[in-house]
Amino acid sequence: MNILGSPEPDFMREEEITLFSDSVGKWIDEHAPLEKVQKWIADSSVPRQLWNDAGDAGLLGLSLPEEDGGFGGDYRHEAVLMRQLGWKGADHFGISLHNAIVMPYIWHYGTEEQKQRWLPRLQSGELVGAIAMTEPGAGSDLQGVKTTAIKSGNGYVVNGSKTFITNGQLANLIIVVAKTDPSQGSKGTSLIVVETDGAEGFERGRNLHKIGMEANDTSELFFNDVKVPGDNIIGGIEGQGFVQLMQQLPQERLNIAVQGVAAAERGLEATIAYVKERKAFGKSIIDFQNTQFKLAEVKTKLTVAKVFVDHCIGLHLKGQLDAATASMAKYWVTDIQGETIDEMLQLFGGYGYMNEYPIAQLYKDARVQRIYGGTNEIMKLLIARTL
Numbered sequence: 001m002n003i004l005g006s007p008e009p010d011f012m013r014e015e016e017i018t019l020f021s022d023s024v025g026k027w028i029d030e031h032a033p034l035e036k037v038q039k040w041i042a043d044s045s046v047p048r049q050l051w052n053d054a055g056d057a058g059l060l061g062l063s064l065p066e067e068d069g070g071f072g073g074d075y076r077h078e079a080v081l082m083r084q085l086g087w088k089g090a091d092h093f094g095i096s097l098h099n100a101i102v103m104p105y106i107w108h109y110g111t112e113e114q115k116q117r118w119l120p121r122l123q124s125g126e127l128v129g130a131i132a133m134t135e136p137g138a139g140s141d142l143q144g145v146k147t148t149a150i151k152s153g154n155g156y157v158v159n160g161s162k163t164f165i166t167n168g169q170l171a172n173l174i175i176v177v178a179k180t181d182p183s184q185g186s187k188g189t190s191l192i193v194v195e196t197d198g199a200e201g202f203e204r205g206r207n208l209h210k211i212g213m214e215a216n217d218t219s220e221l222f223f224n225d226v227k228v229p230g231d232n233i234i235g236g237i238e239g240q241g242f243v244q245l246m247q248q249l250p251q252e253r254l255n256i257a258v259q260g261v262a263a264a265e266r267g268l269e270a271t272i273a274y275v276k277e278r279k280a281f282g283k284s285i286i287d288f289q290n291t292q293f294k295l296a297e298v299k300t301k302l303t304v305a306k307v308f309v310d311h312c313i314g315l316h317l318k319g320q321l322d323a324a325t326a327s328m329a330k331y332w333v334t335d336i337q338g339e340t341i342d343e344m345l346q347l348f349g350g351y352g353y354m355n356e357y358p359i360a361q362l363y364k365d366a367r368v369q370r371i372y373g374g375t376n377e378i379m380k381l382l383i384a385r386t387l
Contacts, residue, residue: 001083001087001265001266001269003265003268003269003272004265004268004299004302004303004306005303006303006306006307008310009310009313009314011076011313011314011317012076012079012080012310012313017076017077017080020073020077020080021080021083021084024059024080024081024084025084025087025088027057027059028084028085028088028090029088031050031053031054032050032085032088032090032093034088034089037089037090037092037215040092040215041092041214041215041361043215044207044209044214044215044217045169045170045207045215045216045217046092046093046094046170046215046216046217048128048170050093051095051098051125051128051170052124052125052126053125054095054125055123055124055125055126056125058071059071059081059095059099060095060098060099060103060122060123060124060125061099061103061119061122061123062077062078062081062099062100063075063077063078063099063100063104064103064104064107064119064123068107068115068119069115069116069119069120069121069122069123070103070107070119070123071123074317075100075251075313075316075317076313076317078096078099078100078255079258079313081095081096081099082096082100082255082258082259082262083258083261083262084262085259085262086259086261086262086263086265086266087262087265087266088266089266089358089361091259091262091263091365092213092214092215092216092365093215093216094130094166094167094216094217096255096259097129097130097131097166097167098122098128098129098130098167100251100252100255101129101131101248101251101252101255102122102129102130102131102173102175103119103122103123103129104248104251105131105175105191105234105244105248106118106119106122106175106193106234107119108244108247108248109191109234109235109240109244110234110235111231111235111236113231114193114231114232114234114236118173118193121173122173127172127173127195128167128170128171128172128173129167129171129173129174129175130165130166130167130168130171130173130174130175131165131174131175131177132147132162132165132174132175132176132177132221133145133162133177133245134162134163134164134165135147135160135161135162135163136161136163142177142186142189142242142245143185143186143189143242145160145177145178145179145189146160146179147159147160147161147162147176147177147178147179147223148160148178148179148180148182149176149178149179149180149190149192149228149233150180151180151230152227154229154230155227155228155229155230155232156180156192156227156228156229156230156232156233157225157226157227157228158176158178158192158194158223158225158226158227158228159223159224159225159226160176160178160223161220161221161222161223162176162220162221162223163205163208163219163220163221164208164218164372165218165219165220165221166216166217166218166372167216167217168204168207168217168218168219168220168221169204169207169217169219170217171196172195172196172197173193173194173195173196174193174194174196174221175191175192175193175234176191176192176193176194176223177189177191177241177245178190178191178192178241180192180233180238180239180241181238181239184239186242187239187242188238188239189239189241189242189245190233190234190238190239190240190241191233191234191235191240191241191244191245192228192232192233192234193228193232193234194223194226194228194232195232199226199227199228200225200226200227201223201224201225201226201227202221202222202223202224202226203221203222203224204219204220204221204222205219205220205221205222206219206220207219208220210368211364211367212361212363212364212365212366212367212368213364213365213368246323249323249326249373249374250316250321250322250323250325250326250327251316251321251326252373253326253327253329253330253373253374253379254309254312254313254316254321254326254329254330255373256330256333256334256369256372256373257305257309257312257326257329257330257333257334258309258313259369260305260333260334260336260337260366260369261302261305261306261309261333261337263337263341263362263365263366264302264305264336264337264340264341264362264366265302265306266358266362267340267341267344267358267359267362268295268298268299268302268340268344270344270357270358270359270362271295271298271344271347271348271359272286272295274347274348274351274357274359275291275295275347278348285347291347294343294346294347295344295347297343298340298343298344301336301339301340302336302340305332305333305336305337308328308329308332308333309329309333312325312326312329323382324382324383324385324386327374327379327380327382327383328379328383330373330374330376330379331370331376331379331380331383334366334369334370334376335370335376337366337369338366338367338369338370341359341362341363341366342363344359345359345360345363
C-alpha cells in the first residue's frame with residue numbers, strides 16, 4: 001500500500017525487504033482474510049492454530065538471529081509485518097507483541113540456557129508469548145506493581161494478579177513483572193517467566209470485553225502460589241527487571257507508532273474509495289471542496305507521521321532511538337491516528353457508525369493506542385524530562 005505516495009526510505013526499499021513484504025501480504029490474504037477476521041472478532045480471539053501457521057511460515061522471531069531460533073532479520077521485518085497486518089485489517093492478531101516485545105526480552109537478557117530453552121519454541125509457535133506488566137492498581141506506574149516472586153528453596157513462588165494482558169487467553173509463556181524483593185522498590189523488580197501449561201495455582205480470568213481490538217484476547221491473570229523454577233528469572237540475576245523494562249520500552253512504543261500509521265493508511269484508502277462512490281446532491285462526495293480539503297489535511301498529517309516513524313525506524317536500526325524520541329512517536333502518532341480516523345469517519349456520514357464499514361472498526365481500534373504502552377500523558381512527562 002502506498003496511499004500516501006511518499007517514497008520509502010532507502011533501507012526499506014532493499015529488494016529482500018520488498019520481497020518479504022509481498023510474501024507477508026500473501027500469507028495474510030490466505031490465513032487472515034477479512035471474513036475470518038470478522039469471525040475472530042465475534043469469538044474475541046484468533047484460533048490457536050494461527051500461531052502454528054505463523055511459525056511454519058517463518059513469521060515468528062523475525063528479528064532474532066537464526067542461531068538463537070529466530071528468522072535472522074532485523075527490525076525492518078517487524079515493521080513490514082506490522083504494516084501489512086494494519087493495511088489488511090488483521091492487526092488484532094497479537095503476533096507483534098510475541099515477536100517484537102516478548103522474544104527480545106529473552107534474547108537480550110536471557111542466559112544461554114534460557115535462550116535455548118524458550119526461543120526455538122516461541123519461533124515454532126509451540127509457545128505463545130505474553131508479558132504481564134499491568135495490575136488492577138498499577139498501569140503506567142510500573143514501580144507500583146504488587147505481584148511478588150519470593151525465593152523458596154530452589155525456586156520462586158509467584159503471587160499476584162495482572163490485567164489487560166494481551167494474548168492472555170492463549171499465551172503459555174508469560175513474562176511476569178514481579179517484586180523479588182519488595183523492600184527495594186524498583187531495584188527489587190525482576191522479570192520471571194511462567195510456563196503456564198500444568199502450572200498449579202495459575203488461573204486465567206475472563207477474556208475482557210473491549211470496545212475495539214476485539215479479536216485480540218486480553219485477559220486477567222491470577223498467580224496463586226505458583227511455583228516457578230529458580231532459573232526462570234530472566235538473566236539469572238534478581239533486581240534487573242526495571243532496567244530491562246526501561247531499555248526495551250522504546251521499541252514497544254515505536255511498534256505502536258508503526259501500527260498507528262498503518263491503520264490510518266488503511267482508513268484513508270477506504271475513505272477515498274467511499275467518497276468517490278457515494279453521491280449526494282447529485283454529485284460524488286469527493287467533488288465537494290470540504291471533502292477535498294479534509295482529505296488533503298488527513299493525507300498531509302499521515303505523511304508527516306510516516307516520515308517521522310521511518311526516521312525513528314532508521315535510528316532504531318542503528319541503535320540510536322532514545323526513550324524520549326520513541327515517546328514522541330508513540331504519543332504524537334497515536335493522537336494523529338485518532339484525529340484523522342475521526343475526520344474520515346465523518347465523511348462516511350451515518351454509514352461510518354455501522355460496524356459493517358471498516359472505518360467503524362478502525363475508529364474503535366484506534367482509541368486504545370493512546371493508552372497502552374504507557375499513556376500519552378506519561379509520554380509527555382518522559383519528553384519533558386529532557387527540557
